Amino acid sequence: MSQTLEKYFxxxxxxxxxxxxxxxxxxxxxxxxxxxxIEAGPWLVxxxxxxxxxxxxxxxxxxxxxxxxxxxxxxxxxxxxWSMGWFIFSEVMFFAAFFGTLFYVRHIAVPDLxxxxxxxxxxxxxxxxxxxxxxxxxxLTMTPTxxxxxxxxxxxxxxGAAVTYAHKPLEHGNRSQLQLVLVFTVVLVGxxxxxxxxxxxPAINTALxxxxxxxxxxxxxxxRNGNRGQFNLxxxxxxxxxxxxxxxxxxxxxxxxxxxxxxxxxxxxxxxFMMTGFHGLHVTIGAIMLTVMLFRSLAGHFSADxxxxxxxxxxxxxxxxxxxxxxxxxxxxx
Amino acid sequence: MSAVSPDVVGGHDHSHDHDHHxxxxxxxxxxxxxxxxxxxxxxxxxxxxMFLTGGTLALTIRAELxxxxxxxxxxxxxxxxxxxxxxxxxxxxxxxxxVGFANWMIPLMIGAPDMAFARMNNWSFWLLPPAAxxxxxxxxxxxxxxxxxxxxxxxxxxxxxxxxxxxxFAVHIMGASSIMxxxxxxxxxxxxxxxxxxxxxxxxxxxxxLITAYLLIAVMPVLAGAVTMLLTxxxxxxxxxxxxxxxxxxxYQHVFWFFGHPEVYIMILPAFGIVSQIVPxxxxxxxxxxxxxxxxTASIAILSFVxxxxxxxxxxxxxxxxxxxxxxxMLIAVPTGVKVFNWIAxxxxxxxxxxxxxxxxxxxxxxxTMGGFTGLMxxxxxxxxxxxxxxxxxxxxxxxxxxxxxxxxxxxxxxWIPKWTGHMYDEKLGKRHFWMSMISFNVTFFPMHFLxxxxxxxxxxxxxxxxxxxxxxxxxxxxxxGLSQVFFLYIVLKCIKGGPKAADKPxxxxxxxxxxxxxxxPFHTFxxxxxxxxxxxxxx
Ligand code: HEM
Ligand SMILES: [Cu+2]
Numbered sequence: 092m093s094q095t096l097e098k099y100f101x102x103x104x105x106x107x108x109x110x111x112x113x114x115x116x117x118x119x120x121x122x123x124x125x126x127x128x129i130e131a132g133p134w135l136v137x138x139x140x141x142x143x144x145x146x147x148x149x150x151x152x153x154x155x156x157x158x159x160x161x162x163x164x165x166x167x168x169x170x171x172x173w174s175m176g177w178f179i180f181s182e183v184m185f186f187a188a189f190f191g192t193l194f195y196v197r198h199i200a201v202p203d204l205x206x207x208x209x210x211x212x213x214x215x216x217x218x219x220x221x222x223x224x225x226x227x228x229x230x231l232t233m234t235p236t237x238x239x240x241x242x243x244x245x246x247x248x249x250x251g252a253a254v255t256y257a258h259k260p261l262e263h264g265n266r267s268q269l270q271l272v273l274v275f276t277v278v279l280v281g282x283x284x285x286x287x288x289x290x291x292x293p294a295i296n297t298a299l300x301x302x303x304x305x306x307x308x309x310x311x312x313x314x315r316n317g318n319r320g321q322f323n324l325x326x327x328x329x330x331x332x333x334x335x336x337x338x339x340x341x342x343x344x345x346x347x348x349x350x351x352x353x354x355x356x357x358x359x360x361x362x363x364f365m366m367t368g369f370h371g372l373h374v375t376i377g378a379i380m381l382t383v384m385l386f387r388s389l390a391g392h393f394s395a396d397x398x399x400x401x402x403x404x405x406x407x408x409x410x411x412x413x414x415x416x417x418x419x420x421x422x423x424x425x
Numbered sequence: 426m427s428a429v430s431p432d433v434v435g436g437h438d439h440s441h442d443h444d445h446h447x448x449x450x451x452x453x454x455x456x457x458x459x460x461x462x463x464x465x466x467x468x469x470x471x472x473x474x475m476f477l478t479g480g481t482l483a484l485t486i487r488a489e490l491x492x493x494x495x496x497x498x499x500x501x502x503x504x505x506x507x508x509x510x511x512x513x514x515x516x517x518x519x520x521x522x523x524v525g526f527a528n529w530m531i532p533l534m535i536g537a538p539d540m541a542f543a544r545m546n547n548w549s550f551w552l553l554p555p556a557a558x559x560x561x562x563x564x565x566x567x568x569x570x571x572x573x574x575x576x577x578x579x580x581x582x583x584x585x586x587x588x589x590x591x592x593x594f595a596v597h598i599m600g601a602s603s604i605m606x607x608x609x610x611x612x613x614x615x616x617x618x619x620x621x622x623x624x625x626x627x628x629x630x631x632x633x634x635l636i637t638a639y640l641l642i643a644v645m646p647v648l649a650g651a652v653t654m655l656l657t658x659x660x661x662x663x664x665x666x667x668x669x670x671x672x673x674x675x676x677y678q679h680v681f682w683f684f685g686h687p688e689v690y691i692m693i694l695p696a697f698g699i700v701s702q703i704v705p706x707x708x709x710x711x712x713x714x715x716x717x718x719x720x721x722t723a724s725i726a727i728l729s730f731v732x733x734x735x736x737x738x739x740x741x742x743x744x745x746x747x748x749x750x751x752x753x754x755m756l757i758a759v760p761t762g763v764k765v766f767n768w769i770a771x772x773x774x775x776x777x778x779x780x781x782x783x784x785x786x787x788x789x790x791x792x793x794t795m796g797g798f799t800g801l802m803x804x805x806x807x808x809x810x811x812x813x814x815x816x817x818x819x820x821x822x823x824x825x826x827x828x829x830x831x832x833x834x835x836x837x838x839x840x841w842i843p844k845w846t847g848h849m850y851d852e853k854l855g856k857r858h859f860w861m862s863m864i865s866f867n868v869t870f871f872p873m874h875f876l877x878x879x880x881x882x883x884x885x886x887x888x889x890x891x892x893x894x895x896x897x898x899x900x901x902x903x904x905x906x907g908l909s910q911v912f913f914l915y916i917v918l919k920c921i922k923g924g925p926k927a928a929d930k931p932x933x934x935x936x937x938x939x940x941x942x943x944x945x946x947p948f949h950t951f952x953x954x955x956x957x958x959x960x961x962x963x964x965x
Contacts, residue, residue: 098538098952098953099537099538099539099617101459101538101539101543101949102459102543102544103459104448104449104453104454104457104458104459105457105459105544105547106456106457107544107548108457108544108545108547108548108550108551109456109457109547109551111548111551111552112548112551112552112554112555113555115552115555115598115601116555116558116559118594119555119556119559119591119594119595119597119598120558120559120562120591120594122590122594123559123587123590123591123594124587126590126656126659126660127586127587127590129587150544166616166617169616170541170542170612170616170617173541173611173612173615173616174541174542174608174609174612177607177608177611177612177642178604178608180642180643181604181608181642181643181645181646182646184642184643184644184646184647185646185647185649185650187646187647188646188647188649188650188651188680188683189650191679191680191683192650192654192665192676192680195673195676195679196665196671196672196673196676199673200668200671200672200673200675200676201671203673204668204671222671223670223671224664224667224668224669224670224671224672225668225669225671226669226670227664227669227670227671353662354657354661354662354663355661355662355663355664357664357670357671357672358664358665358670358671358672359671360663361657361663361664361665361670361672362665364663365653365654365657365663
């Protein structure tokens with residue numbers, strides 16, 4: 092493809108990178124002060140954040156203009172695709188560090204503390220999970236019964252697989268099959284929720300994200316077929332599902348803090364809040380990305396065959412979904 | 426340049442189109458750069474400044490260690506020196522220098538008009554000065570700089586003042602820079618090669634950088650995770666590395682070295698690439714075993730993910746784990762050996778000449794290999810219990826990083842500086858720089874092997890008078906080495922200012938697209954992709 096004599100777009104000199112660097116300097120130095128209770132800290136972080144937002148608006152605005160202005164040929168488009176894929180890979184590795192940490196504390200650190208040698212230092216400590224360590228204190232009201240869990244997990248995996256599979260009819264332009272698979276996904280999500288006890292927040296959250304994957308896939312279908320109204324609608328529904336997810340997570344955190352499960356509740360609190368918290372942060376970022384896409388669509392951007400910015404946001408959203416499924420499994424269930 | 430009208434993108438030719446922007450002049454040229462050559466130059470100068478900064482710290486360390494007892498610095502400050510020396514050299518000098526080479530050379534080598542994302546490229550660079558400011562600035566805050574070692578092991582790193590937090594945020598920023606830089610390089614190589622340049626015909630330097638960039642994208646986020654956990658343990662009450670809360674300080678080491686071992690390959694694979702360009706040029710023979718070189722690089726990259734615990738043989742891991750990591754580590758020596766043999770086979774019966782780049786390349790092969798051997802010694806778990814945390818380890822990693830990575834950077838500079846500046850450097854001075862560096866390097870670091878084997882611990886400002894002789898030799902060598910690098914700066918500046926005009930291809934044995942361009946190349950190159958034909962005998 093790139094063999095044709097297409098000219099690769101090289102942007103003009105720009106101040107935005109420098110502004111972005113200034114933003115991170117302000118944020119980095121400000122945060123160092125903030126955590127050490129120096130008064131200027133929060134102000135520096137806030138101003139750095141403001142500069143960053145200014146930079147993001149300006150920079151991405153320029154990119155959107157260049158894109159709509161038709162400056163990006165096929166080869167540039169391919170570069171964007173590659174880069175988004177690699178960026179998501181880097182995010183995967185970031186989460187991998189925390190999943191690895193959870194594995195290590197559950198299977199090595201905590202059992203070691205309860206072993207013969209551990210007992211020498213902490214005679215009263217019993218190794219079990221969840222644990223807040225020898226000096227921590229933790230009481231948890233636990234989750235649904237094992238039978239329900241097993242059934243629920245099976246349905247969850249099925250729903251995840253179904254919505255993944257939906258991308259095949261999406262690619263092949265097979266409308267009726269796509270509809271079938273997406274409806275099937277939503278049905279599976281409903282069954283999952285039923286199996287998992289309907290008022291268990293993490294299960295509701297799982298259902299929300301799985302459903303959002305289905306609505307997003309339909310939005311993708313709509314833009315591909317030039318149906319902007321439907322695209323906007325389903326994109327908006329996806330964003331709402333994401334926001335409701337964040338609301339549920341906030342509720343869950345409030346409950347947890349009331350019952351005494353805090354970030355500082357030993358290793359369980361540490362892993363629980365850091366993993367779900369970073370995930371929540373990524374849902375927020377994903378929701379912001381999708382919202383930007385919605386506004387761009389309302390402004391008339393994108394066409395049936397040129398909408399990679401949306402696809403990139405969609406890839407990101409799906410990535411965040413998959414991370415959640417894994418989190419649900421290892422943080423809440425196992 | 427553009428005999429064929431290439432503007433088929435949008436089918437437009439408006440005059441306000443930015444496609445033919447020249448370089449802005451003055452400071453603005455550098456602040457807003459989107460040109461890979463300019464950004465490459467920025468990276469190279471930045472890394473050299475950091476190199477001199479880190480070097481100053483190192484010379485202070487060596488001055489203190491000239492005699493037993495405490496003469497110049499207090500012990501707390503000594504620990505800040507070793508820590509910041511490591512952080513600045515790794516993240517400020519070696520890594521950015523290789524990115525500078527990637528920026529300058531990869532588009533020229535593969536026939537691309539620029540990097541895939543020219544603006545983001547500039548952001549990757551401009552993130553480095555803020556990070557450097559945080560690192561260097563931390564010396565001046567209450568409590569001083571990070572003193573927990575460049576590895577920032579918990580629980581030490583949970584205890585220090587604001588300097589530690591500044592290091593943590595600096596690592597975050599440098600990580601962002603590296604990830605963006607690496608994505609840029611991967612995409613450039615995968616998507617922007619000239620027609621006809623298949624992956625297996627690509628110059629070795631591009632190959633090694635492709636794999637390095639992959640490693641960077643894979644492990645920099647893991648480091649970010651590790652230091653984030655440090656930060657929350659320090660300030661937000663988490664207990665990842667605190668046994669009282671069910672965590673484990675050793676966990677930090679696992680996460681860190683999962684990053685850290687691939688990191689050392691990040692610092693050496695591009696060096697392998699540079700040497701693989703230079704040796705064939707001066708042996709006037711194609712690189713021996715090109716394909717095996719590619720596979721060796723890839724296997725090093727894969728293996729580098731499963732050897733990290735060789736840094737942790739003394740942490741009380743179960744014997745099975747130790748043995749597994751020991752064998753995995755030794756396995757890495759196989760592809761590394763393949764490379765060394767390939768370079769030697771390339772030289773075998775070549776019509777060799779020894780201009781400065783070749784001197785550094787051959788020097789690299791000799792001295793890096795010694796570092797590889799000491800690595801093998803360290804990989805032997807039971808023996809490492811003796812070597813761990815002694816000067817033997819310091820000797821090992823300076824043989825691979827200074828005589829390895831740094832010498833390759835020197836070799837590459839001399840090799841390509843005629844292309845960059847359009848002038849030949851002063852060959853006599855270059856050779857002198859090589860011999861000064863080579864000799865003073867060995868005077869500095871060779872005695873450290875003996876010190877380590879005799880049990881002198883690293884990262885301690887005082888020592889048993891028994892170790893004095895070797896320490897004095899090392900200090901003398903270190904100052905000689907420092908001086909040699911100031912001399913290098915002089916040679917480079919002299920070459921930038923003037924010198925005999927360099928031909929398009931100043932090395933008669935060199936191969937590659939970069940030599941088809943004028944020296945120095947025009948501001949924009951390969952706006953129309955060249956048709957690439959593999960030189961005879963290269964890559965099938
Ligand atoms: C044949 C290949 C190599 C082997 C078998 C090897 C093995 C080892 C081992 C076992 C250690 C841990 C020693 C200890 O702490 O007791 C070590 C340390 C180290 N190696 Fe290597 N190594 C090899 C190549 C390299 C290369 C190519 C680099 C970098 C360019 C490198 C950089 C380092 C560094 C920086 C450390 C010390 C880290 C620290 O504790 O501060 N090594 N090596
Ligand atoms: Cu290692």
